[in-house]
Amino acid sequence: xRSSSSVxxxxxxxxxxxxxxxxxxxxxxxxxxxxxxxxxxxxxxxAALDTCEKGLESLGSFAEQEDSSFKYxxxxxxxxxxxxxxxxxxxxxxxxxxxxxxxxxxxxxIPAKIIQMCILLYVKVDERxxxxxxxxxxxxxxxxxxxxxxxxxAELYFLHILVPMGHTAEALEMLETDVGRLxxxxxxxxxxxxxxxxxxxxxxxxxxxxPESVAVTTTCASKKDKLTQRLTSMMRLLYRGLSVASVRxxxxxLRRVFLALILLYLLLVRIxxxxxxxxxxxxxxxxxxxxxxxxMFRPYYRANSRS
Numbered sequence: 155x156r157s158s159s160s161v162x163x164x165x166x167x168x169x170x171x172x173x174x175x176x177x178x179x180x181x182x183x184x185x186x187x188x189x190x191x192x193x194x195x196x197x198x199x200x201a202a203l204d205t206c207e208k209g210l211e212s213l214g215s216f217a218e219q220e221d222s223s224f225k226y227x228x229x230x231x232x233x234x235x236x237x238x239x240x241x242x243x244x245x246x247x248x249x250x251x252x253x254x255x256x257x258x259x260x261x262x263x264i265p266a267k268i269i270q271m272c273i274l275l276y277v278k279v280d281e282r283x284x285x286x287x288x289x290x291x292x293x294x295x296x297x298x299x300x301x302x303x304x305x306x307x308a309e310l311y312f313l314h315i316l317v318p319m320g321h322t323a324e325a326l327e328m329l330e331t332d333v334g335r336l337x338x339x340x341x342x343x344x345x346x347x348x349x350x351x352x353x354x355x356x357x358x359x360x361x362x363x364x365p366e367s368v369a370v371t372t373t374c375a376s377k378k379d380k381l382t383q384r385l386t387s388m389m390r391l392l393y394r395g396l397s398v399a400s401v402r403x404x405x406x407x408l409r410r411v412f413l414a415l416i417l418l419y420l421l422l423v424r425i426x427x428x429x430x431x432x433x434x435x436x437x438x439x440x441x442x443x444x445x446x447x448x449x450m451f452r453p454y455y456r457a458n459s460r461s
Contacts, residue, residue, distance in 0.1 A: 182225070182229060183229065183232075185205055185206070185208065185209025185212065185233060186209065186229065186232045186233055186236065188205050188209075189202045189205040189206045189209065189233065189236045189237075189240075190202075190236060192205060192240075193236055193239060193240055193243075199240045199243040199244050200240070200244065202236060202237075202239075202240040203237055203240040203241060203244065206233045206234070206236050206237035206240065207237065209229075209233045210230065210233050210234070210237075210257055213226060213229060213230055213233075227265070230257070231265050231267065231268060234254060234257055234258075234268055235267070235268065235271060237253065237257075238250055238253075238254065238268070238271055238272070238275065241253060242275060247275055247276070247279055248281075250272060250275060250276075251272055251276075251284060251285065251288060254268060254272060261288045261291050261292050262291060262292055262295040262297065262298060264292065265301070265303075266298065266301045266302065266303025266304060266306065266307050267303055269288075269289060269292055269303075269307050270303060270306055270307055270310060272285060272288075273285050273289060273307070273310045273311070273314060273315070274310070274314075277310075277314045277315070282314065282315045282318060282319055283319065285315060286315055286316075286319070289307065289310075289311045289315065290311070292307065293307065293308055293311060293333045293337075294333065299332075299333075299336055304336070304337060305337045305338070308328075308333060308334070308337035308338070309337070309338075311328075312325055312328065312346060313349075316328065317349065317350065317353050320353075320357065322350045322353055322354055322357075325346070325350055326347065326350055329343045329346055329347065334346075
């Protein structure tokens with residue numbers, strides 16, 4: 155890496171600050187004062203926008219006076235700036251550029267400080283593509299190259315639009331054109347080239363990493379691990395169940411179970427206690443049950459009670 159990306163390209167050639175140069179004492183500046191009061195004090199942004207639009211309409215007759223052309227330009231810029239701020243506060247930033255074009259007619263006629271304000275606004279909302287073509291046309295207009303804010307507009311265009319959007323080839327090409335040679339010094343152009351090299355290295359690193367494929371692989375691996383854990387736990391439960399069942403099956407022989415079933419069948423179905431001949435059978439059945447209990451169930455009951 156050649157240099158840090160924090161190097162400024164303005165170099166003192168132009169200022170990016172936006173100032174309102176209207177005088178409160180002049181009655182022509184009344185719309186500006188009223189719009190500022192609505193915007194800053196009363197926080198009535200819609201009223202501030204309406205006041206700016208009315209003030210811009212009323213400047214038509216004021217522009218016809220030859221000795222007030224400079225003041226007209228300043229007043230129009232001031233009302234436009236307040237209107238942009240009001241639109242942003244109303245969350246109508248998508249229509250800012252179109253609203254500015256309604257006031258000036260063409261992109262090339264927009265003052266530098268208003269272009270700077272529009273760039274910063276659309277960069278803040280991450281909509282750089284909206285301003286790309288408009289700023290490019292503005293920079294290549296020969297009439298704008300003499301404005302004091304030309305260098306600041308070129309710097310914002312390079313740093314906040316071309317490079318972040320990945321248009322590094324176009325950014326390098328801009329440095330070699332009349333726009334780049336006029337807006338930047340030789341040192342600033344070298345710093346700009348270093349910044350483009352750093353951005354290209356970042357783009358190459360991010361493309362080689364391919365985070366989407368890594369994320370997909372990680373997700374598949376985690377799903378397989380979860381499935382393996384579930385199958386393992388199910389196999390363990392099944393093994394424990396079979397082990398318990400086998401112990402209980404071994405403790406009671408099939409012969410004893412069959413004998414118990416025969417006794418229950420004779421007791422419930424074949425023997426009627428009301429018959430006189432059933433009494434000997436009942437005595438025999440009692441003896442068999444007692445013998446079955448002693449040989450079959452009592453050992454199992456004692457073993458379970460001890461455990």
